[in-house]
Amino acid sequence: MKEGLRQSMAWLHTWSGLLVCWVLLLVFAGGSASYFKDEISFWMMPELHATEREPVPQAQAIERAVGYLQQQAPQAERWFITLPTARSTALRVGWIGAAPKDGPVGSTRSRFQSELLDARTGSKLAVRQTRGGEFLYRLHFDLHYMPVQWARWIVSLCALFMLVAIVSGVITHKRIFKDFFTFRPRKGQRSWLDAHNATAVLALPFHLMITYTGLVTLMFMIMPWGIQSAYRDQGGESAFFEEVFPSGAGRGKPAGVAAPLVALAPLAAQAQQHWQGVPPALVVVNHPGDAKATVVIRREKTATLSYLQPAMVFNGLTGVEQATVGEQPSPTAVTRGVLYGLHLGHFADPWLRVLFFLCGLSGYLMVATGALLWGVKTRQKQAKAIAQGARPGFGLRLVEALNLGVIAGLPIAFASYFWANRLLPLDLAQRAQMEINVFFAAWALAAVLAQCRPSLGMWRVQLGMGAVLFIGIPVLNILTTHSHLGVTLLLGRGPWPVAGFDLLMLALGAALALAERLLARRQRKPGARPSAPRAAQARGIEETA
């Protein structure tokens, strides 16, 4: 680090990026998929595809939900009613069961249950057990098989490294504008660098935004010291949260006296009127059936960037309005709301979400090409020794195998998850978890094979496997559902999200197949260097161009 600034920053960029790149690939893949969380969940519940997609009147949906909850969870601590929207037409009810009188109380999360209802009839929808897109969404910051808190720290740390890598990468960059238009194919290391630059610079604002806003979503965990210090004598963290994100009258304690719940539909109508016609999205009932019941109604996300939405609080017995909450959030709360909202992209219409998704994919390719570039460079440095029969260094071998197992292995894992959704028996115990286990089993297999044999041939096998699995998904859909492309697209009956999903699977499969073909051509070419494949970079240009 005795050389100039650019060299130091290049060093920092290389190592801060390389150290965390494999976690970042997972985060980018899961996060990109999360832009279509609802659509993925819908695709993964084919039982819903045939149901009527005409929206049910809001009042009717609320009545049906209350009817179901009164029957199934009359003793619950809280009820949640998520009303149907354009993106997901089913009615979701959830509840936190009452804490057991004897024995440990347990976390509220462990007592939470939820069901999908037919908004028309109020009966439970007979859908297969699946976590759907929710799993992929959680995966990108909660990982899996580990305590949530650990996972979030790991992901936050990786995001901080990524932020450092982005800034140091920009500093090292001499000709950021010119490089964007530069691509020199078939020039080995040079091509990898160009591909890395193109994918990075193309979506640089997105990469910077998504990394920073991702950190903002977890900022109270990563950097709690401001709150701790400023609110030490003023009630601590909970006082801060109540001040910035008021929950209204507070939940209070139940009276322990039974009392009938007020009709909720008129309250929802009143709230909608108060919000100039913007409908509510969520109805929460605290202590249903108790004399101290309260009803909180939250507004639907409108076309505002901020994810913060106002709410109204009503008395659960009389229906008298108790408070309006979050009508005028402070400027800083809105700022954070906008940063948070930008990350989630809930404000975006479908085509903007497609753009976000493509930017996310370019992030995946940016990280992938960067990681591959390190391997290519390091192999070149060791070329002389390797030519004389020496084994590649341990670090090089590890990185090359991890690159293969993650870059080519992750697509296999994602595709296997969708295959499992269609193929696992419907009455399998723990079915939703089994789908997730298939995801990780497939990935583990790919990663282990990559460690055993990190060769060009293995790249071809895994890319080819990913291609076959992805292209197979629409085919599998023909065999296992009545909402395959023949119906959704050729007959034009929809549902369009299902058709879009199938088409995207075909596109991803085609991209992987193309990468595999390019590798095959390269392998046949005499004198080809058996190093990390160059074809994936062609894939990068294909997908991001």
Next chain:
Amino acid sequence: MPETTSRSCRGPALYERLAVLSRIVAAVAGGYVLTSLCTIVAARYLPMGRADAVMTATMSSFAIFTCAVIWVFAARSAWRAWAGLAVPALLLALLLALVAWGGSVAA
């Protein structure tokens, strides 16, 4: 990206390795401590409502952390890198200590 730091075939000398290690510790741990101190001071003394100050300070903290890390690796030597973190951190800590002391004396 351009060439990484060029190394001789024998690998960098032990001293240089320790210097790099020391910078990594400075960046991760030192950077976090300095960022935390900045956040605390900003959360308390930014001229706005308390909650707003806390939010502003916390939201900006990642930018401060990034700058700290960049500084650590841009500095000419590991000693300078540490000094660049330690001086502002000590000043901020001193400020907080003085205020706390002043508060306890006044009370």
